[in-house]
Amino acid sequence: MTNTGINNGQLRSIVERIEHVQAEIEDLKSGEKEIYLESKSAGFDPKIIREIIRLRKKDPNELSEHEQLVQLYLEALGPLPLFEHAAE
C-alpha cells in the first residue's frame, strides 16, 4: 500500500460527489436547451427569450444609497455630455 498522507477515502468521496452534482447540472442544462429549441419551433426568438429571462432576474428596486452616490457624482460631472466617444 502506498500511504500518501492523504485520507484517500475522503478525497475520493469529495471528488465523486462533485462529479455527481456536476452531472446533474449537465442534465438540467440539456433540458434548458431543449426548451429553447422548443420555443424556436413555436415561433419565438430564443435570443429575445434569453433577454427576457435576464431582465426578469434583475431586481428593479435598485435605488439604493449606492445609486444615489453615483447620481451625485454624475451630476457633479455636469449635466451633459454623459460620455464622449467621439472626442478621442
Next chain:
Amino acid sequence: MTNTGINNGQLRSIVERIEHVQAEIEDLKSGEKEIYLESKSAGFDPKIIREIIRLRKKDPNELSEHEQLVQLYLEALGPLPLFEHAAE
C-alpha cells in the same frame, strides 16, 4: 386587452419552465460550492481538487496531444531560458 400577436400563454409557459430549471441549477451549484468548502475544512486544496476534476473529465489522449504540442513549441523556442524575470 392588448393583443400583441403573441401567444401569451405559450410564451409565459416557456419562460417559467426555463426559470424553473435555472433555479434548480442554481441549487445544485450551491451544493457544489459547499462540497468545495467542506473539502477545504478537511484540509484539501480546492484548487487542486478542481484540477483533478478537470483532468478526469478529459480524454487522456487529447490531453497528451496538447502537452506534446506545448513541449514542441517550448523546445522550438530554445532549450532555455524558460523565462527571464530578472531581465527587465
Next chain:
Amino acid sequence: MTNTGINNGQLRSIVERIEHVQAEIEDLKSGEKEIYLESKSAGFDPKIIREIIRLRKKDPNELSEHEQLVQLYLEALGPLPLFEHAAE
C-alpha cells in the same frame, strides 16, 4: 541542431512581441491604479468612480429595434409582475 519542424525564429518573434505588448499593458494598468489611489486621497470613492467610468462607456442610444422586440415580449407576458423572486 534540433529541427522541430517549426519556424523557430518566427515563433520566438511572435512570443516576444506578445510579451512586449503585455508588459506595456501592465505599465498602463499600474498608472490606472495610481490614479484610483490618487482619487481616494482626494476624498473620492474609487468604487463609485469605477461605476461612473462604466456608465460613461455605455451607449445611451440603445432603443434599437431589438429593444422594441424585447418590449413586445415583455408586454405579452403581462403588465406585471416583472419578476417573481418571492414565488419560489
Next chain:
Amino acid sequence: MTNTGINNGQLRSIVERIEHVQAEIEDLKSGEKEIYLESKSAGFDPKIIREIIRLRKKDPNELSEHEQLVQLYLEALGPLPLFEHAAE
C-alpha cells in the same frame, strides 16, 4: 449652478485620465489580438501560444509545487482508472 459639494474639476480630471489610459490599454489589446491572429495565419496554434506565454510568466518552482500536489492527489485517488466515462 448646482453645488454638489464635490470638486467637479478634480473629479472630471480623474475620470478623463482614467478613460484615457483605458483607451490606450484597449489599443494595445487590439494589437495583441492581431499578433495572435497573425500567429494563426503562420500555422501556429494560438491556444498553445497562450500557454507558452503563461508558462514563461510563472516561476518554475511554484509550478512544480502545484504539479506535485496534483500528482499526490491523483495517486491518492488510486492508480487508475483516471476517469470513467463509460461507467455511467
Next chain:
DNA sequence: GGTTTATCAGTTCCTC
C-alpha cells in the same frame, strides 16, 4: 467556420 455571447476559473482588492 467564424464571430459573438455566456459561463467559469483565477486574480486582486478591500473589508473585517
Next chain:
DNA sequence: GAGGAACTGATAAACC
C-alpha cells in the same frame, strides 16, 4: 490574514 466582492482572462457554447 481570511473572506468575500469585483475584474480580468480563458474556455465553451450559440447563432449566423
